[in-house]
Amino acid sequence: MVGQIFRFGAASTAASENRETDLSLADGTDAVILVGGKGTRLRPLTLSAPKPMLPTAGLPFLQHLLSRIKAAGIKHVVLGTSFKAEVFEEYFGDGSGLGLEIDYVMEDEPLGTGGGIRNVLPKLRGDTVLVFNGDVLGGTDPLAVLRTHREKNADVTMHLVRVGDPRAFGCVPTDEEGRVTAFLEKTQDPPTDQINAGCYVFSREMVEQIPADRPVSVEREVFPKLLTDGAKVYGHVDAAYWRDMGTPEDFVRGSADLVRGIAPSPALNGQSGEFLVHEGAGVAPGALLMGGTVVGRGAEIGAGARVDGAVVFDGAKVDAGAVVERSIIGFGVHVGPRALVRDAVIGDGAQIGARCELVGGARVWPGVIIPDGGLRFSTDV
Ligand code: GDD
Ligand code: MG
Numbered sequence: 001m002v003g004q005i006f007r008f009g010a011a012s013t014a015a016s017e018n019r020e021t022d023l024s025l026a027d028g029t030d031a032v033i034l035v036g037g038k039g040t041r042l043r044p045l046t047l048s049a050p051k052p053m054l055p056t057a058g059l060p061f062l063q064h065l066l067s068r069i070k071a072a073g074i075k076h077v078v079l080g081t082s083f084k085a086e087v088f089e090e091y092f093g094d095g096s097g098l099g100l101e102i103d104y105v106m107e108d109e110p111l112g113t114g115g116g117i118r119n120v121l122p123k124l125r126g127d128t129v130l131v132f133n134g135d136v137l138g139g140t141d142p143l144a145v146l147r148t149h150r151e152k153n154a155d156v157t158m159h160l161v162r163v164g165d166p167r168a169f170g171c172v173p174t175d176e177e178g179r180v181t182a183f184l185e186k187t188q189d190p191p192t193d194q195i196n197a198g199c200y201v202f203s204r205e206m207v208e209q210i211p212a213d214r215p216v217s218v219e220r221e222v223f224p225k226l227l228t229d230g231a232k233v234y235g236h237v238d239a240a241y242w243r244d245m246g247t248p249e250d251f252v253r254g255s256a257d258l259v260r261g262i263a264p265s266p267a268l269n270g271q272s273g274e275f276l277v278h279e280g281a282g283v284a285p286g287a288l289l290m291g292g293t294v295v296g297r298g299a300e301i302g303a304g305a306r307v308d309g310a311v312v313f314d315g316a317k318v319d320a321g322a323v324v325e326r327s328i329i330g331f332g333v334h335v336g337p338r339a340l341v342r343d344a345v346i347g348d349g350a351q352i353g354a355r356c357e358l359v360g361g362a363r364v365w366p367g368v369i370i371p372d373g374g375l376r377f378s379t380d381v
Pocket of ligand 1: 080112168
């Protein structure tokens with residue numbers, strides 16, 4: 001079942017999007033989303049759910065991307081799955097609930113990003129393929145990337161953005177015509193701050209050329225080879241909202257940006273606010289919700305608790321006087337009275353005792369019980 005949004009606090013208007021109007025660009029285009037990664041950097045949350053299905057602003061992350069694809073007028077979506085493959089189909093079904101037609105292609109053994117693209121070939125219907133990494137939150141209209149592809153008559157066009165630290169990404173320099181001159185995946189010595197934003201347009205023939213039935217990295221093998229072979233690979237550069245949601249810091253920030261309307265998502269219907277509380281959640285008087293916090297279904301926030309820029313999953317409980325900042329609180333977690341949770345990830349069902357302090361990148365594994373006062377960074381009680 002596709003989720004619904006409930007109540008935003010202190011409503012405001014969502015950031016406007018840079019909409020393309022020419023929907024005919026979408027004709028003959030299939031969208032392919034790579035969702036087969038293990039999401040290791042988001043463990044322990046990704047032990048029980050694949051990264052694209054983690055709730056962000058109250059919806060599985062992937063639903064925000066699907067709504068963007070739908071808004072661009074693209075009807076047919078193929079999900080390239082591997083890790084926890086069944087979860088996607090259980091939730092999205094045939095896609096009709098979102099006005100899409102969704103197909104699923106499962107890799108028994110992960111085939112890598114390039115292998116994942118090649119593997120969906122039998123399901124493609126059109127001549128043009130728009131590929132997305134399944135963990136990117138973006139404000140770019142896919143039609144704008146498609147338009148660049150048509151204008152340049154390119155073999156492959158990739159969406160590029162500028163970031164502060166390019167070392168964690170694919171670094172992609174271009175010439176003055178926008179033609180890609182190199183593809184350097186996760187280099188320690190990036191020649192430019194321009195990086196691969198994780199969205200590509202491929203012609204169908206280019207997909208056919210990817211080797212079949214073995215793992216292939218699109219970043220480390222396909223793109224470098226295309227460039228060596230002289231294929232026409234172009235960049236579409238813009239300055240729209242962009243964030244890879246692969247780490248806890250980015251995940252909490254991206255979710256908060258969605259809630260506050262800083263990151264646009266058609267799935268939120270233009271709603272935004274300082275916080276988002278779901279149906280069946282209880283917020284005691286005097287509790288303070290801020291910074292784009294999300295409180296999931298059936299979750300409870302106690303009196304005087306302060307929850308700032310956090311993602312509280314369904315059924316979690318934050319007791320009176322606790323402080324939760326920039327953290328992810330897993331399903332059914334219990335944060336005890338006056339505990340402090342800052343920049344931490346708490347796995348499903350864990351119990352954090354009263355007055356405990358969890359800070360600075362702490363990760364608590366599912367079901368772990370920390371007794372009252374059992375973990376602190378100071379000696380005062
Ligand atoms: N089907 C399938 N099979 N999907 C996969 C596989 C696989 O074997 N491996 C990874 N994926 C999916 C992940 O689920 C994710 O949605 C996407 O491919 C990218 O994988 P990440 O693991 O998130 O890669 P990254 O963030 O380190 O780097 C990639 O994204 C950056 C932008 O966010 C690269 O494409 C970089 O070049 C890029 O800059
Ligand atoms: Mg990623």
